[in-house]
Amino acid sequence: MSRRRTIAVLTAVGTLIGVLGTSSASAHPRPPADASEVVHWNQVATSTLGAIPGPDGGAPPAFAINMGIVQGAVFDAVNAIGPKKYRSYVLHQRTGSKASVDAAVATAAYDVLSSLVSSAPERVPFLTRAALLGTLSTERDASLDAIHHGSSKRQGIRIGHAAARAMLEEREGDGRFGASAWVSDTRVGHWQPLIVNGAPALDPTPWAGNVTPFTLRSTSQFRSAPPPALDSAQWATEFNEVKLLGRATGSTRTEMQTYIAKWWQSPSVFSWNEVSRQLIQRTHLGAADSARLLALQNLSGADAAINCWNDKYHFDFWRPWNAIPRAADDGNDATAPDPTWTALITAPYPEWVSGHNCLDTANTTVMRAFFGDDPVGGPFDITSVAANPGGAAVRSFDTFSEPLSELIEARIWAGLHYRSADVAGQLLGRNVANYAMVHYLKPVHR
Numbered sequence: 001m002s003r004r005r006t007i008a009v010l011t012a013v014g015t016l017i018g019v020l021g022t023s024s025a026s027a028h029p030r031p032p033a034d035a036s037e038v039v040h041w042n043q044v045a046t047s048t049l050g051a052i053p054g055p056d057g058g059a060p061p062a063f064a065i066n067m068g069i070v071q072g073a074v075f076d077a078v079n080a081i082g083p084k085k086y087r088s089y090v091l092h093q094r095t096g097s098k099a100s101v102d103a104a105v106a107t108a109a110y111d112v113l114s115s116l117v118s119s120a121p122e123r124v125p126f127l128t129r130a131a132l133l134g135t136l137s138t139e140r141d142a143s144l145d146a147i148h149h150g151s152s153k154r155q156g157i158r159i160g161h162a163a164a165r166a167m168l169e170e171r172e173g174d175g176r177f178g179a180s181a182w183v184s185d186t187r188v189g190h191w192q193p194l195i196v197n198g199a200p201a202l203d204p205t206p207w208a209g210n211v212t213p214f215t216l217r218s219t220s221q222f223r224s225a226p227p228p229a230l231d232s233a234q235w236a237t238e239f240n241e242v243k244l245l246g247r248a249t250g251s252t253r254t255e256m257q258t259y260i261a262k263w264w265q266s267p268s269v270f271s272w273n274e275v276s277r278q279l280i281q282r283t284h285l286g287a288a289d290s291a292r293l294l295a296l297q298n299l300s301g302a303d304a305a306i307n308c309w310n311d312k313y314h315f316d317f318w319r320p321w322n323a324i325p326r327a328a329d330d331g332n333d334a335t336a337p338d339p340t341w342t343a344l345i346t347a348p349y350p351e352w353v354s355g356h357n358c359l360d361t362a363n364t365t366v367m368r369a370f371f372g373d374d375p376v377g378g379p380f381d382i383t384s385v386a387a388n389p390g391g392a393a394v395r396s397f398d399t400f401s402e403p404l405s406e407l408i409e410a411r412i413w414a415g416l417h418y419r420s421a422d423v424a425g426q427l428l429g430r431n432v433a434n435y436a437m438v439h440y441l442k443p444v445h446r
Helices: 036-050 060-079 101-119 126-145 151-171 206-210 233-245 255-263 268-283 287-315 355-371 401-413 419-439
Strands: 380-383 394-397
Touching (some): 060 101, 060 287, 101 151, 268 380
Antiparallel strands (some): 380 394
16 A cells, blocks of 8 residues: 655635634644645444444444544644644544654554454454454554654654544443344334345344444434325325335336445445545645545534434335335325336435435545545546446545435435435535534644
């Protein structure tokens, strides 16, 4: 992996000046530290956490929550060096300006990641756990070996340890891996899991909606409006739209729409951290501001996942594959049942609201605040890690609005969601991110 260690100058300008503007520590501030190690360890984090099996922390909401833990610690480690630039997240300790930022980043990220891997449920195969821990140790050693031995390195390591310890203590007993509170309800309008190989396909992380939030006051702070009434014209319109476009075979969906629906199965954490790494490097964002971007982005993504999963189990709304075969029971003359209907793509949890739209919008709301809707330097790329999307894995977008608009359609084409669930998910994600940016990691003005 290439590690460019040239000193960069901060050029990106946030659009929320009062919230996202940088602060000056003196009349002659030092150039910002290079962000290469921040970028590198963000990629290590996504690769590591994404390799954990779904029930044990790799499923989309748990992936987002774990990334919030990592990036919050990395931010605190960088922000603790020298004059305070931003409000801390949980670490209140500080160290001198000469402490190595790279050592702090590598140490904080390694400590948190190794703890998350080590503490994952025992279901994680020993060889998988050992391989991940071995790779993390190799990455840490490579990062630290590249730094000159001396007091600067030692100070950086110490503050990195402190940041990780503070974050892990903050998240202890936060509700991860708790028991499921879901109770089956067979009434009309309620979700029922699909039966796969003779057993119900259940949510691998039903606890996500009860995890202590990172920035929100509660797990339901931005409770979504309820789904359309089943006897309404809106319900009939959205029901018939997904019925036509979202079925596995025989739909009115085009080949390109099928490809896009499958392409968007890639986890949000992979997609938007990849884009942030591109834009950090393109705009030469310094280490402190890059760490803050990634912290706000991933703390917002984590809280969007938490609030979204709380909504899912609060409303317990049925998926299209529940609703379409039972349409004769919904009390709406404009809907008709099809007992043979199956979706192109399925998911093992309730429908309302769209998780992908929650997470993607939370991420992009933060990124827009840093880079604008039309990022400097042209298009950005997103690499889908979805299995067999049926086309190119890498696609380019000119603005953040473009993929968000497409995502609403993609979830309908997949047969996963009704249109208003996608729109409501984007509203939730936007509200969470805006709240986080207003209340957390704000500039310290001197």
